[in-house]
Amino acid sequence: MTWHAQLRLDYTAEHGRSVARFAHDGPLRILQSLYPEGDAVCHNVLVHPPGGLVGGDTLQIDVSAGPGSHGLVTTPGASRFYRSDAGPAVQSAHIRGQADSRVEWLPLEALYYSGCLAQNRLVLALEPGAELLGWDIAALGLPQANQPFVQGEVLQHLELQGAWLERGRIAAADSRLLDGPLGLAGHRCLATLFFTAGAPIARPRRDRLLEAARDVIAAHALAPTAGATAPGPRVVALRVLADLVEPAIGLLKSVRRAWRDVAWDLGGNDPRGWAL
Numbered sequence: 001m002t003w004h005a006q007l008r009l010d011y012t013a014e015h016g017r018s019v020a021r022f023a024h025d026g027p028l029r030i031l032q033s034l035y036p037e038g039d040a041v042c043h044n045v046l047v048h049p050p051g052g053l054v055g056g057d058t059l060q061i062d063v064s065a066g067p068g069s070h071g072l073v074t075t076p077g078a079s080r081f082y083r084s085d086a087g088p089a090v091q092s093a094h095i096r097g098q099a100d101s102r103v104e105w106l107p108l109e110a111l112y113y114s115g116c117l118a119q120n121r122l123v124l125a126l127e128p129g130a131e132l133l134g135w136d137i138a139a140l141g142l143p144q145a146n147q148p149f150v151q152g153e154v155l156q157h158l159e160l161q162g163a164w165l166e167r168g169r170i171a172a173a174d175s176r177l178l179d180g181p182l183g184l185a186g187h188r189c190l191a192t193l194f195f196t197a198g199a200p201i202a203r204p205r206r207d208r209l210l211e212a213a214r215d216v217i218a219a220h221a222l223a224p225t226a227g228a229t230a231p232g233p234r235v236v237a238l239r240v241l242a243d244l245v246e247p248a249i250g251l252l253k254s255v256r257r258a259w260r261d262v263a264w265d266l267g268g269n270d271p272r273g274w275a276l
Helices: 175-179 203-218 245-264
Strands: 004-014 017-025 042-047 058-065 070-074 079-081 089-097 102-106 110-112 116-126 131-140 152-160 164-171 189-197 226-232 235-242
Touching (some): 004 070, 017 042, 017 070, 079 116, 116 189, 164 175, 203 226, 235 245
Parallel strands (some): 042 070, 058 089, 079 110
Antiparallel strands (some): 004 017, 131 189, 189 235
């Protein structure tokens, strides 16, 4: 049996409060809206009850943030792409930010099991004045369970429309990519944190974001395999390779806290579920 699910999540600013409304078809849900930072920022947890994707499954997620709203989306645990015998499993997320909106897209890691045929797509469309802070965390195989990524293929697509595109295909048979010094160099977790905007980020602000990220990286154990760059005038990105998920996501969480302070004058305020 395959699952086909769609979810639409809309944030609006109403009398100083960011309000979330959603509609779904199939097994995708948004849990209760939470306001640990006050009314201005709405935290939501995206839940997929089946717990993972197999061949033929499709998940379509559409998020829209209206003017002046601030929505934060995370998940209660990892997304799992299992071994596929029936074509690709596809997760596709589209996020649209209107003027003066803020979105944080912070799903926990995607675990790609050996034998999976996975496609994971994220497309951002931001109007001038809109900003988004998000990440993509990919783990190949289950090294701690002695289940390496030896079969299968992963397609990753990360796009800010009109400004930035990163698209890569990771095949288990591609040893030059997985193990070569110009590829993953034997690491099996790759993660990207990004701050994106609908208009060019002013140079002094962009420099402060880069400096904040580099300060955190310099004090972290993953400093040799991490770096922060500005791949375009509307993007600041941090990339890291690691053997395991936990140190990589720990680094991204620390830089996210720093970027929230620099960009929005907000504290870290991690979602409550991350502390469980």
